[in-house]
Amino acid sequence: MKEELLSWLKLVLIGLMVYVIVVKVFVLLWWRPRKIQRHFSKQGIRGPPYHFFIGNVKELVGMMLKASSQPMPFSHNILPRVLSFYHHWKKIYGATFLVWFGPTVRLTVSDPDLIREVFTSKSELYEKNDAHPLVKQLEGDGLLSLKGEKWAHHRKIISPTFHMENLKLLIPVMASSVVEMVEKWSALMSKSGEVEIEVSDWFQTLTEDVITRTAFGSSYEDGKAIFRLQAQQMVLAADAFQKVFIPGYRFLPTKRNINSWKFDKEIKKSLVKLIDRRRESSGNKTEEEKSPKDLLGLMIQASNTSPASNNITVLDIVEECKSFFFAGKHTTSNLLTWTTVLLAMHPQWQVLAREEVHRVCGSRDIPTKDDVVKLKTLTMIVNESLRLYPPTIATIRRAKTDVELGSYKIPRGTELLIPILAVHHDQATWGNDANEFNPARFSEGVARAAKHPVAFIPFGLGVRTCIGQNLAVLQAKLALAIILQRFSFRLAPTYQHAPTVLMLLYPQYGAPIIFKRTNPQDQGS
Numbered sequence: 455m456k457e458e459l460l461s462w463l464k465l466v467l468i469g470l471m472v473y474v475i476v477v478k479v480f481v482l483l484w485w486r487p488r489k490i491q492r493h494f495s496k497q498g499i500r501g502p503p504y505h506f507f508i509g510n511v512k513e514l515v516g517m518m519l520k521a522s523s524q525p526m527p528f529s530h531n532i533l534p535r536v537l538s539f540y541h542h543w544k545k546i547y548g549a550t551f552l553v554w555f556g557p558t559v560r561l562t563v564s565d566p567d568l569i570r571e572v573f574t575s576k577s578e579l580y581e582k583n584d585a586h587p588l589v590k591q592l593e594g595d596g597l598l599s600l601k602g603e604k605w606a607h608h609r610k611i612i613s614p615t616f617h618m619e620n621l622k623l624l625i626p627v628m629a630s631s632v633v634e635m636v637e638k639w640s641a642l643m644s645k646s647g648e649v650e651i652e653v654s655d656w657f658q659t660l661t662e663d664v665i666t667r668t669a670f671g672s673s674y675e676d677g678k679a680i681f682r683l684q685a686q687q688m689v690l691a692a693d694a695f696q697k698v699f700i701p702g703y704r705f706l707p708t709k710r711n712i713n714s715w716k717f718d719k720e721i722k723k724s725l726v727k728l729i730d731r732r733r734e735s736s737g738n739k740t741e742e743e744k745s746p747k748d749l750l751g752l753m754i755q756a757s758n759t760s761p762a763s764n765n766i767t768v769l770d771i772v773e774e775c776k777s778f779f780f781a782g783k784h785t786t787s788n789l790l791t792w793t794t795v796l797l798a799m800h801p802q803w804q805v806l807a808r809e810e811v812h813r814v815c816g817s818r819d820i821p822t823k824d825d826v827v828k829l830k831t832l833t834m835i836v837n838e839s840l841r842l843y844p845p846t847i848a849t850i851r852r853a854k855t856d857v858e859l860g861s862y863k864i865p866r867g868t869e870l871l872i873p874i875l876a877v878h879h880d881q882a883t884w885g886n887d888a889n890e891f892n893p894a895r896f897s898e899g900v901a902r903a904a905k906h907p908v909a910f911i912p913f914g915l916g917v918r919t920c921i922g923q924n925l926a927v928l929q930a931k932l933a934l935a936i937i938l939q940r941f942s943f944r945l946a947p948t949y950q951h952a953p954t955v956l957m958l959l960y961p962q963y964g965a966p967i968i969f970k971r972t973n974p975q976d977q978g979s
């Protein structure tokens with residue numbers, strides 16, 4: 455009798471648990487989305503209707519696949535191809551609409567006044583959303599994703615690496631990496647002094663080199679080995695990213711995961727060794743004072759001086775290195791790639807930029823730090839490139855509490871999608887020539903280039919603005935100046951215009967460019 459009662463109770467308990475789970479799933483996947491839709495529709499905000507469990511993912515993926523199925527004409531009107539879902543639904547529902555990534559709702563926010571609220575005047579009400587677990591594995595648990603006090607502490611420690619005065623000390627080593635690259639191009643040239651180069655691959659190697667120097671400074675060679683391991687780990691994670699995502703799969707002992715764990719262990723081991731060696735040699739003050747501040751040095755220093763409650767651990771340093779590598783390498787190489795493509799498409803601006811480099815640098819074949827600052831036309835060109843082809847095309851924030859955004863009432867937990875690319879191509883703020891390449895619009899500086907000062911946000915805005923932006927722009931200008939001094943260039947006949955996005959904006963079929971020596975007598979670089 456007692457046993458019968460027990461098994462009956464067990465059955466009731468299981469039934470109850472199933473009931474609770476079914477109700478939770480129903481609330482999450484059916485009732486809540488409808489409630490949210492009603493809440494926003496009362497405020498005049500609509501969007502494509504939510505479909506059970508998948509939201510709008512099917513239409514979204516369909517539009518993206520169709521848009522990227524073939525190259526586009528040589529035009530800079532890239533929004534319909536790159537952010538096809540935004541372009542399509544904006545025409546139907548207006549610029550502020552709801553879109554469902556599965557049961558997760560996102561509100562698109564492209565009005566510069568509202569963007570300013572989210573990033574600056576009311577930024578404390580919003581936080582970064584948690585990245586997809588595989589992206590998280592790539593980007594690490596560093597500045598990019600940290601929140602609250604830990605983020606603020608790390609940002610304070612790392613900031614001096616990116617002060618302009620510190621970065622300028624890096625110019626000679628950066629320049630030597632660029633010169634090494636262009637010398638290799640020269641060696642590949644035919645007798646007529648021409649060579650076809652797939653620039654995106656070369657620029658990746660170049661930016662990796664510079665990031666390694668910024669992160670590891672005097673321990674460059676050891677740092678290179680560590681970043682090599684990290685690059686291999688990234689390949690594994692990027693591979694998994696393109697497959698169907700199964701929650702928890704990354705904890706299973708699959709071949710890929712075992713390899714990834716091995717890399718992780720090796721990276722940590724190498725860093726611990728490197729940190730010990732740096733600690734031992736940190737007595738040599740004069741050497742230290744002369745050399746640029748690097749990420750590793752600053753974090754080691756902080757780990758020696760921070761109070762126990764705020765201690766920087768080896769794991770923190772590992773995660774920051776990952777963050778640096780992830781955030782800095784492909785972004786900067788994409789900026790260099792798109793700017794080179796743009797200058798190849800618009801030879802009149804290439805001529806202007808080259809004339810400026812010759813005028814400023816004179817007979818110096820490597821620009822100095824003062825030269826780089828004086829290259830105004832090149833700065834305008836780089837800005838116009840960042841406007842038309844921003845490597846990061848969008849970012850997301852989540853409301854930490856119920857908030858008012860402009861006149862909208864936003865419930866806690868709502869994600870806001872800020873489509874940087876769309877903001878940069880908006881004719882209402884940039885004028886009728888928004889889709890034209892016209893660097894002259896930046897002639898009076900960034901704040902005056904558009905009708906609204908917050909219309910240009912390639913590096914984000916506010917407290918969480920890109921920490922590496924000075925490095926990225928400095929490196930891009932230096933590399934372009936050195937290239938312009940030596941070569942003229944045009945698109946290869948095989949170039950297909952196909953900007954597309956896989957985390958960042960990149961050319962789907964690569965960027966083959968033909969370089970020609972400007973001085974045929976010059977056999978070297």
Ligand code: HEM
Pocket residue numbers: 582597598599609665668777778781782783785786789844845846849850911912913914915917918919920921922923925926
């Ligand atoms: C053209 C090159 C680059 C572009 C377009 C770019 C873009 C961005 C953007 C848009 C953000 C803000 C993201 C958000 O608000 O959600 C950001 C943040 C960040 N970037 Fe960059 N970035 C570039 C280069 C770099 C470089 C070279 C580094 C480091 C070496 C770097 C490190 C970071 C870090 C650590 C953050 C997070 C900052 C924080 O939250 O405190 N970036 N970047």
